[in-house]
Amino acid sequence: MIRFATLTAAALVAMLATASAVSPAWAQGAQAPTKWELTKEQKDRATKAKNPVPADKRSASAESGKKIAMQNCAPCHGNSGKGDGPGAAALPKKPADWTSKTVQTEPDGSLFVKISDGNAPMPPWASLPEKDRWDLVNYIKTLGKKS
Numbered sequence: 001m002i003r004f005a006t007l008t009a010a011a012l013v014a015m016l017a018t019a020s021a022v023s024p025a026w027a028q029g030a031q032a033p034t035k036w037e038l039t040k041e042q043k044d045r046a047t048k049a050k051n052p053v054p055a056d057k058r059s060a061s062a063e064s065g066k067k068i069a070m071q072n073c074a075p076c077h078g079n080s081g082k083g084d085g086p087g088a089a090a091l092p093k094k095p096a097d098w099t100s101k102t103v104q105t106e107p108d109g110s111l112f113v114k115i116s117d118g119n120a121p122m123p124p125w126a127s128l129p130e131k132d133r134w135d136l137v138n139y140i141k142t143l144g145k146k147s
């Protein structure tokens with residue numbers, strides 16, 4: 001009996017591992033309460049995506065990013081990026097809190113890929129020009145420093 005239970009648990013773990021390895025990022029979407037992990041292909045892109053905005057232009061970029069965020073992201077992420085926008089309650093998954101340590105310690109390239117690709121119910125934003133997506137990254141990265 002004990003042996004059977006052990007085998008079953010092991011089989012389950014193996015099954016889950018296989019399932020997450022083969023499903024595309026969007027299919028892992030809605031219910032998974034786990035941390036948003038990038039696929040290998042996304043990680044490769046994230047590593048290559050270097051923030052093109054030089055240090056002395058970051059604050060202007062962040063200003064522009066804030067405007068873009070108010071228009072496109074605030075309904076879910078809230079006006080101050082805490083993940084508490086008016087639409088958040090209706091979602092099966094809570095929008096990320098941009099002020100959190102998780103987001104603030106995430107590499108810029110990784111945020112850029114997440115914003116570009118989305119992960120249901122977070123929509124993809126590849127339709128925004130790359131510059132706008134970097135402005136968003138630079139804006140998000142200002143939110144940990146204040147308060």
Ligand code: HEC
Pocket residue numbers: 034035036068069072073074075076077087091093094095096102103106111114115119120121122123125136
């Ligand atoms: C429809 C609601 C919705 C909108 C609009 C939306 N998001 Fe999200 N966002 C989410 C949800 C839900 C998550 C959590 C997804 C997950 O964990 O799989 C998320 C996660 C994120 C994350 C991931 C943080 C991390 O490190 O894991 C970033 C960055 C982000 N959103 C940025 C944006 C930006 C920038 C915009 C606007 C251009 C935006 N989002 C618009 C719902 C939304």
